[in-house]
Ligand code: ADP
Ligand code: MG
């Protein structure tokens with residue numbers, strides 16, 4: 048067996064890493080007996096070798112030539128043979144699908160001689176020259192680096208001169224002239240000629256595909272999709288079949304189900320008399336597959352049968368690229384297809400019902416990110432006026448933004464914080480940065496399988512494409528709707544991707560059906576039912592409990608409706624704001640113990656009421672209440688504003704307000720250069736007398752109140768920012784003293800577990816000792832990330848994370864997805880040593896990471912008992928906790 052080259056007959060989908068997804072799946076289709084033009088695959092390993100050494104791997108040329116000879120023998124003709132040329136395509140294909148990001152060259156083997164032979168044997172001069180112009184153009188741009196736009200311009204001006212609405216209206220001599228023009232563009236642009244040697248064409252095309260792995264847009268795509276940069280692409284060399292041989296030929300794209308809704312049944316676009324990318328590029332408008340059924344029922348039936356074979360074999364929705372050559376159907380590509388979140392849930396539920404997959408597999412096929420998308424708001428139907436345009440509903444959701452007409456402008460405005468909608472006649476892979484930056488994509492041409500649609504669905508972006516009611520004038524930076532509305536760049540428009548509608552202005556948003564169903568239990572529609580089924584299964588298999596971060600009875604009630612099993616973090620600081628501010632100021636400014644006690648006493652009943660409300664809503668479930676965490680000066684007015692006020696008063700000769708002066712003194716006294724590392728958390732409790740006692744008393748009295756009402760309150764008291772066990776021991780003594788006091792006063796014994804946040808590296812590293820004083824640990828991963836990396840969480844994300852992400856220091860912000868190696872290691876140490884010291888120690892997490900899918904999988908493996916996240920993330924966390932347990 049060769050080292051770098053596999054024949055299709057020796058491959059299979061299990062070799063995707065080596066053969067790329069495209070090559071491996073072609074081999075798999077051969078295995079299934081489907082009609083695939085023969086060919087061979089150069090491995091990703093050859094590509095990696097080439098990219099690291101910048102040299103063609105030794106022996107590769109010989110292997111390729113051996114496999115080519117085999118291909119020629121079966122075909123009975125040689126590559127580029129003058130009187131009857133064998134032609135091949137050279138196709139990129141990485142392990143993970145990167146649609147349109149790398150290069151493919153078709154019709155390799157044509158030259159000035161063989162084009163005549165091809166015309167002769169096929170009986171169509173037009174076809175031969177059409178194929179040749181395609182080769183010269185693709186080779187010129189991909190291999191020789193001539194700008195694609197130059198070729199497009201030449202095509203456009205020829206079409207204008209010939210008054211041809213599209214390329215089909217150009218005849219053989221037009222196309223022959225185009226070949227001459229293209230060759231001249233290559234010569235002018237590179238100083239070299241388009242190579243006439245078929246062997247040279249093949250060799251250079253393979254190397255160009257290798258190089259396309261590192262094309263700018265491919266790198267950007269990988270970064271966004273978290274695909275490693277060092278995998279390399281495989282190269283598939285395959286005998287050409289021809290969809291451009293006349294009206295009984297054509298090319299198409301199909302899905303085994305509708306990728307937007309999940310509805311079963313063959314779905315796709317077809318373009319008669321076309322080759323390769325014509326369907327997706329939008330060069331001509333494709334027709335629905337139903338048209339193929341009319342034109343060529345036999346090929347349609349075969350396609351439908353093959354689609355079914357593939358779906359049963361892959362047990363999933365597949366997408367398919369195919370070509371019909373004079374009534375014969377050829378399969379050119381398949382893979383498990385991208386789909387919308389809605390379709391993912393619908394398809395998973397249906398495949399489970401059909402018995403193709405089990406409930407676990409069904410759960411594995413959906414995702415928390417997808418669920419979050421389904422929970423996004425939709426346009427308010429009552430506030431929606433008439434759309435200014437309709438198009439193909441290519442990727443669902445609702446988005447509002449300023450219309451922009453090129454990728455660079457989209458990226459520029461988005462970087463400045465503006466929401467934009469990218470409007471293009473059609474998109475190409477070069478538009479990727481703009482699509483990433485935009486809220487939605489709107490195109491004038493192309494169907495559900497166009498580039499814009501496929502990429503947008505993959506990214507979960509709203510997309511309406513093929514909106515024939517609009518005329519896009521990218522140069523003038525505006526589009527005109529059929530009703531005459533002119534939308535200039537910067538005008539706000541609203542795009543609805545489920546209905547395919549475009550509105551002028553900003554349409555207000557309302558809750559989605561999924562959101563309403565999850566919150567209120569109302570059930571309408573199959574997607575909502577599919578979501579509920581996935582969640583039910585997740586609940587049945589997950590080990591992690593899911594709690595919510597909530598500080599108000601309203602938030603807590605919502606969290607409970609979403610399925611929260613408790614409150615993992617109640618932040619008490621909001622209870623110190625609003626009209627209570629004055630009391631808090633009094634407490635901070637108190638000059639004597641008596642003054643401070645008075646202020647605290649005034650705060651006590653308010654706090655008690657807060658806690659009683661929460662405990663009532665969460666009756667029977669744990670409510671973890673964190674003692675006051677932020678530095679006290681956060682509750683005083685802004686230092687600069689205050690200083691200015693005092694200075695202004697002084698300057699105008701009036702005596703400044705005495706209260707202002709007093710406040711300013713206090714603010715100045717308490718000012719810290721690094722408040723995040725300053726007097727906060729447990730430190731505050733240890734140095735401000737009476738503060739902890741007041742909060743604990745409020746909790747205890749609330750518990751008593753609820754107990755007397757016959758309820759089952761389960762308050763837990765959490766001490767923040769502990770770094771040393773001594774801190775916790777001191778705080779805990781105070782907590783227990785007050786609990787006992789309230790118990791004695793009321794005759795109702797109050798039992799509240801006392802635990803601590805683990806949010807400093809020192810706490811994690813001394814967890815064994817801290818656990819002696821803590822009944823539970825709750826990982827405050829926001830602070831733990833901040834203190835482990837030394838990143839100020841309030842500053843770094845804007846300051847330099849974009850550059851860090853760009854340079855690949857990390858694939859996502861560690862504040863978004865838990866850093867498993869550093870912060871995660873501390874979590875593991877703390878869990879392990881904490882449990883060793885106290886086997887029944889409860890462990891959870893209450894940072895932002897508690898709602899992040901990837902982080903949830905980490906917490907599952909690390910053995911935590913629960914995650915806690917914002918109420919809206921609770922369903923997402925339930926789903927991901929279930930998936931983590933599979
Ligand atoms: P991409 O990864 O961008 O989809 P492909 O390698 O799939 O690129 O090629 C694009 C299109 O070119 C295919 O969808 C198919 O229509 C056409 N194509 C590729 N190889 C052949 C071939 N051997 N015969 C006919 N058409 C081909
Ligand atoms: Mg393809």
Ligand code: MG
Nearest residue numbers: 767806827830
């Ligand atoms: Mg914290």
